[in-house]
Amino acid sequence: MEAGGSRTATEPSSAGGGPSPYIPAGQSIAELTIKAVVIGLALNVVMLTANMYLGMRSGMTISASIPAAVISMGIFYGLRRAGIGGTILENNIVQTMTSAGEALAAGVIFTIAGVTFLDQPIDIVGTAAVAVLGGLLGVLFMIPMRRYLIVDKHEELPYPEGTACADVLEAGNEGDDGVKLISFGFIVSFIYMWLANGMAAFRTTLQTAFSAGQTRGFAIGGDFTPALVGVGYIIGPKIAGYVFGGGLIAWMMLIPLLITGGFVPESAADAALIAQADAVWDEYIRYVGAGAMIVGGFYAIVSMRGTIVDALGTAFEELRGSAATATDSRKRTQRDLPMKLVVGGAVLIALALVAVPQVQVGILGGFIAVIAAFLFVAVSAYLVGVVGSSSNPVSGMAVATILIAALALKSTGVNDPVVVLMTASVVAIAAAVAGDTSQDLKTGYLLGATPRKQQIAQVIGIALSALFAGWILYFFNEAYGIGSDTIPAPQAGMMALISEGVLTGTAQWGMILIGAVFACVLILMDVPVLPFAVGIYLPITLATPIFLGGLLRAGIDKYVARKDDEDGTLAAQATSRGRIVAAGLITGEAIMGIVIGALYITGTGAASGAPFALGLAGDTQTILGGVAIVALIGLFTASVLRNTGNVADA
Template identity: 85%
Template structure:
């Protein structure tokens, strides 16, 4: 395998023919390397910062609600195109590379949100409040590690592995930006999804006009505790549509294993916690899931994470080789003599920056992970940055198993720290938070760099934009997290934050000796069986520790995607243009669904904080009975699906206008 560019390669770069470069570096970019256009400008930074905060908030809500976040690159690209289109009407245009900077900065907020809500939010499960300063400190340190550690891997993963690693969101985002002249069409699509979702969730949660959740538990013969149901909200359906039927099916498969197999076996076998022994059957199922089944998911995630690391040894070796080769070369060779599209931030900055962050993890009073915790965090961050950057190249950022990497870190850190006398699970949780945030940011950074590679962006400028985006996201993350906790309560039915609960449970369980190691072992063995069968482990594990009410609508979204694709193929699509058009339209509308529900969540949360609806649970209830709410819920769901399909299929045979 190649270990990156040598000094001779860099020096002779400009003397190579176009054909030789294409064979080495992949397809010709939209903006040639020899052409310089506006890129990292003040207006691009300002627009990027504004969208960063909005989509940070939206993804924190979505992630705590569904257990999954969605890459913000595509909606950010569409929105920024609309903004630049409006500015162009008043004489202030924007280039395609400025649009790319905006989506790069915006998606940084989404990525950082994932790491924060999957880990730091878990302190609320440990009866501690959200510390805004601590959240900001951990977020910025973890985020910077994610960007810095990705730099030496960029050339290997993005350029040399161009054909092997498609980076789906990054490639799709490049397609969207290249179609920037169709900005009006993209804005119409995302507005359709946004408004549909916004109204839907206002009627459901603002006025209690209908129910979104339908669930039931039942017995078959002597076996008790089968449970099935769904919380059919726009965001969850949008998640399923974007990740597609295959990954959605794996998630739902994990849910079926947990709720239709393991939970009935445990309830029938008398494993219901004593406090819930006389509760309704659905309550018993929830209690068993919380006390036992999530450990099974944790075990599966642990094995899946380590298996991913083993699969990545070649990539890690090559990345280290690239870094060493550049450090041995002169500064001029590393930067000045490379073409614009191959210039990264210098490796010396990576090394010095990582060292400073390691010291900060030990020294900053807001972090307090100690020397051992800091060492574990930095080493694990480097390993899992490599895993994350590779995996998202295959399955995409939305399916990036950040929580699995955090679980692996928690188990390692908890066992190591326990041996030194540490008894506070928050210390373990914070250590894992650094790793989770670094892994999430690295996955997003790699997608953004893929987009830039296809467009002809300057990697160094994208990396600077990512760092700026990380900084602003970190400042707001604690405030947003605290807002949602005040409004809904982290761990409530509205925002169950399943990963955060699992992380807290594991951190405390390992330190106190109460961890369900037997259940963890069951999950680990199950994961090994899946690996032997060549079945993806991590989506199944996500399904196991998600409530079935979240896995079901995600699966419905995946089925919707499959049905639309089959319909388009049945109608006739000889050149594949109709399928490409429906994929584009569907992703944009689905992004609108997710954003609309998230923004409505903010609106209703603000009303709760003001005291409106806190007694009834609904700000402005209509007073309808349960039966009517259920019937209207089915009608509303069918209407939502109809609007979605109509919006997607309307452009399936023609180009988007």
């Protein structure tokens, strides 16, 4: 085991206001090494491939940071047995590089894959160019915001995956009670998701729709998976409540009003009530969420204006040479890549967007892409601090970009939806990468990593992912056909549809305006806009389990508070234990997602549905799904409260 001290939720840092890092700023250990880079690059390609497949199959990707950290710990454990060893900060570099592939995959499959719906082939070189330019923008634009979001807003923005990843690495490094806790959470989640998705023993998604009087279409439900419950526990009841509140407004207010008023898409007119609710959400409510996110994004930028101005001021000083050594004079844990590199890199990328013919965005598209990327990098970096990377609504930001870009481009006579789609692709990739980068930097902040080295690792990971992304996308299109039953790529299809819709004048501008007005009302009420906007945009099946996890956190905290002493030691201990178990839940589901994806890719088991389905009836699966979530909550609670007060804080 390497040297290093435990970090607790209540221990102040030497600088004040934040936790003490696991590795103190004054201590230097191996971090960005060749060993870490090689392992990180290998895992990067694996996660990139798995997430591109899963994302096109299900419409969602998985956060790779935690599974990468767990896999990396296993590799380093084997290396230690061989006498080679590795440090916790090397482990952190591995997960940083690995997660870059997952983040870039989300942006690519949600947007670039949409060209196939427009009867265009996959351009391997063009995909690589857009991916690397958008990914680098995401990393560069996140750098000036790091201190504000990661350090200054430490208490407000928990960054659930980033915090959980730090807990995972610390638990593995210390090898004590924390390892047992995370292993327990991992095993429970792994088995849970294998039974649900590998064998179809029960349903994780439980939802229903009903009528009240003359009003039809009230809908409620949840996709009760361990990872979503774990995310809710980590972010806590307050933020989880905001997300759930947005979901209730969408599914228990707006959708019933639209269905009762006859605004049901023709394709779902004769469908069951829950299918009608889903169709209305897809056709109208997403636009409401996108409108709210546009206003919320601008408001977030305005709220961060002081930080952004200070960061840009520092950049200009460095460009003039008056602060060339300022970064190097800071503590190790405060050193970012030079601001002049951020400015110079952004300028070069903007030029490349216009000059590289395969990118196809033109001068106006390139300008829109850079400005929108800057806006939504800030939005994404903030949002993942609230709801986590797995729930980061990258597609919503892409929709907002498509709306803006299509309007601007249409006014200049552009009528090619591919140009609009490529412009949105740059922004979607930048937003996805920025969300991942901020989670990784949060992990590094808690562990005592050097931000500059993490940022370099992220750039290396982005470059490799971009080189492979086009080939992988081409392979899946040739093997299965993007848009087929095997990989329907729902997000990409929606982006292509909206791009054409705006250019042809069929977009839902009224719904966008409603969302924008709703966001303005929330701002006037001093209520956080973006969590509510996320709740409106995401399916209620995601908001509900996150809220359940938040309620679980509140219940455990209240129970422990009754037994606690005056200094709050017991409460801090329970919080730490719960966070580690939640990290295990997230890890187990993520790794099982990769396992299921590998089974599909290799053709093992059934070609559709669960690979090894038990053949249970639907009603039986539903009942067992209810039993499973109750059992999951019981096991989680028991693991957190068991021996609390008798073991050292993990």
